[in-house]
Amino acid sequence: MTIRRATTADAPGIARVHVETWRSTYQGLVPDDYLAGLSIPARQEFWDKLIRQQPPREHLFVAEDPSGKIVGMISGGRNRSELPYDGEVKAIYVLKENQGQALGRRLFQASVNQLADDGFRSFMVWVLEQNPACGFYTHQGGRAVGEADENIGGKTLKELAFAWDDLQRLTTAKRIYHITDQALWRKALGQGIYEHPSLKQEGFIHASERSQLLGVANRYFQKVKDLLVLELDASRLQAPLRFENTTGGTELFPHIYGPIHPDAVLLVHTLEALCPDRN
Incomplete structure (x- = not known):
């Protein structure tokens, strides 16, 4: 698998990963009609615009298999919340059939390295409480620092914030x-x-x-x-x-x-x- 910076040509693949991952991960948690209503064309438009207008110190990487298919993605940059961390991993998705191949870890490390290169000193990530990825973030050294309610499809769900106070500790690899x-x-x-x-x-x-x-x-x-x-x-x-x-x-x-x-x-x-x- 190749991890690389996304281009506008990747927007359709990113949108497909986004929608398919939501449907496989949140089935039974997020309302069915909300998941059914997720639109790949709408997500494609969103990601295409984000790539074209991405400001400095923001990044979007994709995981690409040998055939050129986009199977995962991660985005990060400035923290959008009021919590006292300057950076944020904003979204990470890996197709269900490609999970268990260390892609999540590789995408996460690439994002962390880029945050460090862009001058961030700490960072955080928001994740739904019932998302299995919570265990991944604690394994990577994140600690729970907050929570918030998120309304998705008319249902209130709890999000947890995981944070890392010293980003450099995760980028010590040569x-x-x-x-x-x-x-x-x-x-x-x-x-x-x-x-x-x-x-x-x-x-x-x-x-x-x-x-x-x-x-x-x-x-x-x-x-x-x-x-x-x-x-x-x-x-x-x-x-x-x-x-x-x-x-x-x-x-x-x-x-x-x-x-x-x-x-x-x-x-x-x-x-x-x-x-x-x-x-």
Whole structure:
């Protein structure tokens, strides 16, 4: 599965995930006529507008399977409530048939990392009291800090607020970055493992720290278009990771001595998104 930033082309898939997840999760809790009345076209219009008009420090990520189908999403940004937390995970949905594959955890971590990158120090999430996801948030270290009544389809339901006082504690994982092309990534999605040609040629896969990424892009990928950047959680790599300079220089670069398992890929970016000023 690929976790990446949403585009307007994803609005139909996000809308379908939104509606189908509500119907599968809240059946028997939310009134049946309300669930039956949920409209994919209306949700599509909502998400399309949100993507087009998304302000700074707001984000929307999708989970995409190897066939290109959107199977999950998460959004986050500024806290909308009066509770004393500056960030918020606002919505997270994963299709029922794709649950149990760690997608929720991967989406949640991607959102938390983005909140940290955008300067937020704490964050919270609202969830219906009877939603099974409550256990997920407590497992991730969230604590219940409030509750509120929400009227859905004429029925009053209780929402719980879970919060994290120190966002940085959830973003301590070392993140490294690898530049690749569309074809190699599509091949990896089909095989379930990523192997760059350098693994056979040099014995390792090249990577960079965030501060090194622009320099690497300018040195080795000048004017090459349609490149991707895999944002990796170094702690989830199954192959050895070494920081070294094999050409004899003083600057150390992360080298991965083995293939990359998709579970280590936090996000997939376009190179232009991370390095807009590259040559």
